[in-house]
Amino acid sequence: MIYFDNSATTKVSPEVLESYTKVSEQIWGNPSSLHQLGEVASKLLFQARQQIAELFGVLPGEIIFTSGGSEGDNWVIKGTALAKRELGRHIITSSVEHAAVRNAMHQLEDLGYEVTYLPVDKQGRVNPADLKAALRPDTILVSIMAVNNEIGTVQPIQEIGEILQDYPKIHFMVDAVQAIAKGMDDQWFSDRVDFVVFSGHKYHAPRGTGFVYAKAGRQIVPLINGGGQEQNLRSGTENTPGDVAMSRAIRLAKEREDDTVKREREIKQAIIDHVSQFEHVQVFSGNDAGFAPHILCFAIVGVRGETVVHAFEEHDIYISTTSACSSKKTETSTLSAMGVAPHAAESAVRVSLGDQNTMADAEEFNRVFDELYAGFAKIIN
Template identity: 75%
Template sequence: MIYFDNSATTKINSEVLDTYNTVSKKIWGNPSSLHNMGEVSWNLLQQSRQQIAKLLGVQPGEIIFTSGGSEGDNWVIKGTALAKRQFGKHIITSSVEHAAVRNAMHQLEDLGFEVTYLPVDSEGRINPEDVKAAIRPDTILVSIMAVNNEIGTIQPIREVGAILKDYPRIHFMVDAVQAIGKGIDDVVFSDRVDFATFSGHKFHAPRGTGFVYKKNGRQLAPLIDGGGQEQGLRGGTENTPGDAALAKSIRLLKEKESTVVNTERQIKQRIIDHIKTFPHVKVFSKGNDGFASHILCFAIVGVRGETVVHAFEDRNIYISTTSACSSKKDTETSTLSAMNVPQNIAECAVRVSLGDQNTLEEADVFNDTFDELYDGFKKILG
C-alpha cells in the first residue's frame, strides 16, 4: 500500500500510541483533583505543555490544549468576536480558507458581523496590500492560513504581520494545521502572530488532540465554559493521555524535520516532472519555496477527480480529491474556484499529500501507475 493522503490524516506513530496507552493505564486521575493522583496527572499535563512550547520557541502559558484544528479555528474566530465585539464587527480573511474557518465566518455573518474575503492570484496566494486596503476602524481580526490544504500555497504571513504592526489592536490568527513540521516555523511564529491553530492527527498524534498558540496578553473569550481548565479558557476535563501523546509526537516530528522536508520535496518534484509532460494534465502546485513540501494538486482534465481517486485506490495507492473535509460533498473546491479555475477543470483535481513515511521509490510506483491509468483514460479523453 502507498498512502499519499497525509493531509487528510496520518497514521498514529507506534511510540506515540505507547505513550497514550501507558498514560491511560497508569496516570488516569483528574488533573483538577486535589489528591496525589490528580497532582500526578496535572504535572504530566504541564510537562507536555512545556515540551511543546520549548520545541516551538514560545512560552508554556501560550499553549492551550484543544480537540484539534476545527475547534481551534472556531474558538479563535468566535472567541475574538465575543471578546472584541464592542470595538467592532469587521473581520478580514482569505477566499481560500479551510471550511472550519470559512463556515465560522458565515455563522458570524448571520449574527451581524461583516467579513471581507480577500482574492488570490493564480497560485492561490493573497496580496498583503489587499489586507492593508481592507482594514477599517472597526476591524477586530485578520485570519489567514499558513499553508493551503488544497494546493499547498504558503501565504505571506510575515508580510501581513508587518502591516499589522501598525494596528496592534487587531487580532492576527494563522491556521497552521498544514504547516507544522514543514520547515516554516519562522513564518507561523513571526512576532506579530497572535494565535495559531494545530491538529494532532496531521502529524501522527491521536485524533481528537490539538492546541492553540495564544500570545500572552491577547484577549479571547472561551468557546467552551466549564470548570476553569486551561487557564479558564477551555472548560472540560483535560485529555491527559492525548496531550502527553501529542507532545511526544511533536518531539519526534521536530527531530527529523529538515530531512523529511527535503525528501518530501524530492518526491513531489519527481511526480511533477513526470505528470506535467502529459497533454491533458494541469498541475496547480509548484515545487518551489512558495509552496509547502508535502502537497501536490493536479488534474487530468476530462476525468473527474473521484474517478482518478478510485482508479488509484484499485491499485492500492491512496490519494484524495482536493480536501478530505469536503470530498464527499457536491461542492466546488474553494481554492481552485477562487483562483478562477473553470469548474469543469476544478472538478477533475486530485491531491497527493506526503508524509515522513513516504519514499522516492513510492513516487516511481505512483508514476508507473499514472502511466497505466492515463492510457486507460484515453477513451474518456478522446
C-alpha cells in the same frame, strides 16, 4: 499500500501510541483532582505543555490544548468576535480558507458581523496590499491560513504581520494545521501573530488532540465553558494521554524535520516531472519556497477527481480530491478562487506526502499513473 493522503490524516506513530497507551493505563487521574493521582496527571500535562512551548520558543502558558483544528479555528474566530464586539464587527480572511474557518465566518455574518474575503492570485496566494486596503477602524480580526490544504500555497504571513504592526489592537490568527514541521514554523511564531491553530492528527498524534498558541495578554473569551481548565479558556477534563502523546509527536516531527522536508520535496518533484508531461494534465502546485513540500494538486482534465481517486485505490494507492473535509461534496473553493475553470477544478486530486513516504512510492505512483492515463485517454479523446 502507498498512503498519499497525509493532509487528511496521518497514522499514529508507534512511539506516540506507546505514550498514549502508557498514560491511559497508568496515569488515569483527573488533572484537576487534589489527590496524588490527580497531581501526577497535572504534572505530566504541564510537562507536555512545556515541551511544546520550548520547541516553538513560546511560554508554556501560551499553549492551550484543544480537540483539534476545527475547535481551535472556531474558538479564536468566535472568541475574538465576542471579546471585541464593542470595538468593531469587521473581520478579514481569505477566499481560500479551510471549511472550519469559512463556515465560522458565515455564522458570524448571520449574527451581524461583516467579513471581507480577500481574493487570491493564480497560485492561490493573497496580496498583502489587498489586506492593507481592506483594513478599517472597526476591524477586529485578520485570519489567514499558513498553508493551503488543497494546493499547498504558503501565504505571506510575515508580510501581513509587518502591515499589522501598525494595528496592534487587531488580532492576527493563523490556521497552521497543514504547516507544522515543514521547515517554516518560524513564520507563524512571529512577534505579530497572536493565535496559531494546530491539529495533532496531521503529524502522527491521536485524533481529538490539538493546541492553540494564544499570545499572552490578548483578549479572547472561551468557546467552551465549564470547570475552568486551560486557564479558564477551554473548559473540560483534559485529554492527558492524548496531549502527552501529541507533545511527543511534535518533538519527533521536529527532530526529523530537515530530512522529511528534503525527501518530500524530492518525491513531489518526481511526480510533478512525470505527470506534467501528459497532454491533459494540469498541475496546480509548485515546488518552490512558495509552496509546502508535501502537497501536490493536479488534474487529469476531463476525468472527475473522484474517478481518479478510486482508480488509484484499486492499485492500493490512496489519494484524495482536494480537501478531505469537502471531498464528498462539490466544493472546489481554492481552485475556483484561483480562476481555474470548473471542469478542471472538478478533475483535481491531491497527493499529500508524509515522513513515511519514499522515492519508491513515487516510482510506483508514476507507473500506475501511466496505466490509468492510457485508459482515461480513451474517454477524454
